[in-house]
Structure formats: C-alpha cells, structure tokens
Amino acid sequence: MTRTNPPSAARAGPDHWLALCLACTVLWGVWGFLSKLLADRVGAIETQLLFTLGMLPAGLIAAWRVGAAALIPSPRGIVYGLLNGLLTSLGTLCFFAALGRVSASIVSPLIAAYPLVTVSLAALILRERIRPLQIAGAVCAVIGLALLS
C-alpha cells in the first residue's frame, strides 16, 4: 500500500482510473478477507511468510520494469525504501496476529484509522498543515476506534 501523485492523460475502458481505483479497493478488501481465512488456519508467522512469498513476483516485475538505475537512485532512497518495507512487515505481522484473535470486521476497520498516525507525524515532523477535512476525519476515526475497541 503505497502512494504517489504523477497525473497524466485519462484513458477509457478497464485502464480508466476509476476502474483501476475500484479494482484496487476490491483487491485490498479481498486481501483482508484472505488474511482472516489464513489467520484462522495457521499462525501469524506462517501467514506473514506466505504473504511475503506471494508479493515476490511483484518485486521481481518491479525490478525488471524500472531497471537498475531507477532501483538504486541514492543511498537515502534505498534506506527509506527498506525502512518502508520493514515497517510494513511489522504492521502486517501484527495485523495477522490480531486477526487470529478477533473477527475481521473488528480488526480491519480499526486498522483503517492508520492515516491518523501519518497525518499527526506529518504535522509534527514535516510541519504539514492539517486541513479541516482531515480534522473531521481524525474525530470520526477516534470515535470509531473507541466504539470498536
């Protein structure tokens, strides 16, 4: 789950951004469901290892598509990328472990509030301005977290 913002020309059909956006939402939703199915059958460590193995083809395709020059842009870029992966790995491991203990319909919505941390850290570290819509989102997320937990 990563983000970027390079817009270009719109296209029609299955390559239209809205179709892709819907596909992304459904695929990630299915991922959450499959994670629950796995967590009910095996431990979080097994789930994490299988999940990582399933991600490998994407990593290889990504490497093949961008080429060595873009893959190794700067030592700082690599450190950030790796740190990104390590934190993702910690997050997924705990997500799988939580799914093994409680229902997916409780854990998934709770985890959905993670932008609360991103926005707070961005305000603290990057001095980004928090917008009114984000404040409304934060209030909703905090109430939601309280009601769910």
Add this chain to the structure above:
Amino acid sequence: MNWLALVAISIAAWGAVGLLQKISSNLLDPTALVFWVIVGLLVGSVPLMAWLPASTPLGLSGGVIAMGLLSGLTNALGSWCLFRALKNGAAASIVIPFTALYPLITVLLAFAFLGETLSLRQSLGAVLAIGGGALLSYEPST
C-alpha cells in the same frame, strides 16, 4: 499479546510507512519503491522462520499455501492498480481516500462468508473508523 496492542502496533507501523512514503516520494520512483518495500518485507519476514514449529512448512496444506500466496498477490495487484490509476490521470486527492475504504469490502466478505456480525455500536464504530481513515487520507492536489 493482547489483540488491541497488536492493532495499535499495526496502526503505528503503517502510519509511519505513510510518512516515509511522503518523504521518499522525491527520492524513489513508485515502482522502485514497490521493489524496496518487498525487499524490506523479506528482510523483516525471513528471520521469523526461526520461530516456525519444526513441522512447518511441510505441515501446511496445499490450500493454505495457495491462499497465502494469493493474499500476497492480491495486495500487490491492488497496489499496481493504484499506481496505474494515478499514472492514468487520477487525482491522488480522490484515489487515495477512495481506496482507503477497502476494509468495507473485507467486512462485507466476512459477513457473507464467515457469518461475522457486528452490534449496532460496533457497526457505527466501523463506519466512523473507515470513513475517518478515508477523510484523513485526503490531500488536495497542489
């Protein structure tokens, strides 16, 4: 470990990932970022093999292995669709909050296939948490 503590760690880790992605967006091509994230996942996950019971992975059924691989694949494909949507002209301010609604699909699938249910209070909490996450992800294009 208590499940709430696990959820809290997950939220903190993924929240920090969001910040790192902001910081690294000028340093790494998005596809290269996918590569490094997966390398990081490998670095973080492979040592976990030391904690595996002696019976695994031989003790895992084919169905479980297929399901696990499919879970990785669906996640990766979802990310690819997101990148592609952004590349095809989608505004990040619309796409990112929209895709943040994905737990709704998980909840619907869990209701339909696992017979999970939520009380009225929990349902309200789920809607607020997911909706709040989507609103928090909103960033107007500059």
